[in-house]
Amino acid sequence: MGRGTTGDDAIKQMAQLLRSGATMLSQTCPVHGVPLFKLKTGDIICPVCRKRVVFVREGEEAKAMGIIALSELEKTVYEKIRFLTGLISSEEDPDRMYEPLRLIIACLEVLEKLKRLGTGA
Numbered sequence: 001m002g003r004g005t006t007g008d009d010a011i012k013q014m015a016q017l018l019r020s021g022a023t024m025l026s027q028t029c030p031v032h033g034v035p036l037f038k039l040k041t042g043d044i045i046c047p048v049c050r051k052r053v054v055f056v057r058e059g060e061e062a063k064a065m066g067i068i069a070l071s072e073l074e075k076t077v078y079e080k081i082r083f084l085t086g087l088i089s090s091e092e093d094p095d096r097m098y099e100p101l102r103l104i105i106a107c108l109e110v111l112e113k114l115k116r117l118g119t120g121a
């Protein structure tokens, strides 16, 4: 996707950064996947964005925490679905199956949203 400007431009920019005394970091730009550079001024920039990426550390930590929270939620939702399925299978009255079924649908919606969040990153 996007225009193929990531190649030559980025390499040129990286060379220029190195020449200006910037150091290449082991972290990569989350958008472009290219190494980030630390300037003499202490600023961290992506050679493709050419923007300061101050969020490198904090942002990644926050993202990791978010992923942990989401996978916790996913686990819980699966447990609830199992619980609700148990309720339905032991229920003889169709009228009383409605509520647990409704909740399962709500759970599935949550899973669907989680899946979308997972691939969106």
Ligand SMILES: [Zn+2]
Binding pocket: 029, 030, 031, 032, 033, 046, 047, 048, 049, 050
């Ligand atoms: Zn970038």
